[in-house]
Amino acid sequence: MRTYFKTAMIFCLFIFCFIFESNAYCLNIVLDPGHGDKSPGCAYTYDGKEIIERDLNHKMARFLKDELSNYKTKDDKNVNVYITCKKNKNPSLYERVKFGKKHNADLFLSMHLNAAPNREIRGAMVLVTHSHYDPNNKPTENNNKTKKKSVKNDLYVREEKIAKKIIKNLKNIGVTVPKNAKSNMAELKDGLLRRPADDGDTYPNGDASDWYGIIRHGVRNGILAVLVEHAHLSNSDDYYSFLSSDDKLKHLVHADALGIADYYGLIFKK
């Protein structure tokens, strides 16, 4: 009986350590290459070759995963990086975020390229939430009254911080950041795009939810989720400067890595 008890104790300790180690002490980053399978995203022809957004997004996610594996947290823990899907799969936006939830994502980074009918338009933007709703913050009488205002370190604040760091690093390598613009549908400020849903859908605090699914599902699940439109595939300058070779794509996602490393205070291992 005593041996049984001892074995059970050791087993419980093992499980406890495993959960503690995998959830609490590592940084979990989930990369989500936009599109997949028969959903190609945008596509443009350069030098007689069709260049498909899906293919570049998946390459960028692999390159960024490789680069992030060179980092550790400042308290010497691993950075775990997961990719939501392979190129031949196209899970729904909800399933992609669910994958992030399953892997206890500290950060869910959706990776895309932009396109515009006006092919002069170029540059990067990051989609973030427009709302201060955060299911991690339990409503109190105080923050119920001030629901439109920031609660310390809520998803809005954290998404804004990390998105600004990514934009800053993209700008450093020469990617254009668009001018600020505001309409009744969306606000673009300092490269950050906030767009509320316009179909009447709301978060539990009464705010309109977010228009884009990855951001909306991220907020509903309490996950820091941002979507980076790295450059415009529709613009030839962006294409030839940042997208036309593997080395250029690696250079582009290096900016993501620097932004992420700066936000989390990561240390380069080598």
Ligand SMILES: [Zn+2]
């Ligand atoms: Zn896309």
